């Protein structure tokens with residue numbers, strides 16, 4: 622009997638070929654592999670030759686860096702390690718079944734239903750639509766980490782859904798059957814599909830603009846506004862001592878998302894500068910209007926009845942306020958002039974109290990790294 626293959630066994634030699642005739646056919650090809658070596662040594666890489674997209678420098682060589690800040694993002698991201706299993710959900714199970722009102726349960730379930738599908742989209746956007754277009758390894762390496770983090774976030778929502786005992790079949794299908802949730806997902810999916818076409822050539826200026834706009838949408842609106850503000854209803858419950866386990870899970874996710882958004886903004890800014898490209902103000906306006914309409918419909922659905930200290934109007938006003946903040950960070954016109962900070966507690970509530978310096982440290986570093994203050 623043949624022993625089962627063990628992936629952790631590095632010692633046992635590979636088994637003899639089962640088909641010697643086939644092996645003999647393959648062997649000569651392996652031997653001539655030497656002929657693919659270059660005839661002469663390759664020229665060293667200059668950092669200046671690297672580009673965000675369409676670069677010709679060797680993608681397999683990390684340094685010299687042209688974008689050292691991207692490497693810093695990778696190092697910083699590695700300081701936020703956790704798994705959802707480390708946070709107790711015991712009190713949440715009790716809160717959900719015995720303390721939340723029907724309106725609060727409705728909010729909580731639908732926030733999870735939206736987020737769990739959204740994070741899969743975020744993962745696919747970075748992993749399939751963005752990463753393959755990047756032509757500097759220091760950018761790809763942070764994005765590889767981001768892909769993992771989005772998968773971790775999906776696990777986190779799944780862990781919350783499962784440990785509280787929600788009907789998984791029903792929750793995961795909500796984004797399909799609830800139009801107000803589907804609207805946001807569909808909008809993101811459309812953007813993603815446009816830049817994932819096999820024939821999408823970035824040497825074409827119109828395509829390059831489309832790509833920059835799509836990256837802007839995902840980093841600035843999808844992650845920077847919809848996620849950032851999307852956790853808020855759960856933080857509103859946390860402020861009242863409810864669903865504290867789930868809220869802490871979201872705080873860990875938020876730390877990742879703040880970096881995803883900041884990194885994306887930095888890439889978009891550098892891309893526009895490098896390619897001497899400007900985002901079309903009309904296209905941006907359309908993007909903001911679509912995002913606001915989708916967010917308003919979503920807020921009206923999840924908060925069809927207000928909960929204590931939080932309602933749909935506050936949610937949308939805060940979306941506009943955060944949108945202005947993000948626009949300033951990219952260096953484009955504020956989309957909603959005059960929007961006010963109606964939830965002054967949000968930034969503080971979103972922060973993990975046990976590591977208070979985390980955000981403060983980053984504010985300083987972003988300011989020196991390219992005017993990316995989280996004001």
Ligand SMILES: [Fe+2]
Pocket residue numbers: 740743770771774874878
């Ligand atoms: Fe995420």
Ligand SMILES: [Fe+2]
Pocket residue numbers: 743771844877878881
């Ligand atoms: Fe993200």
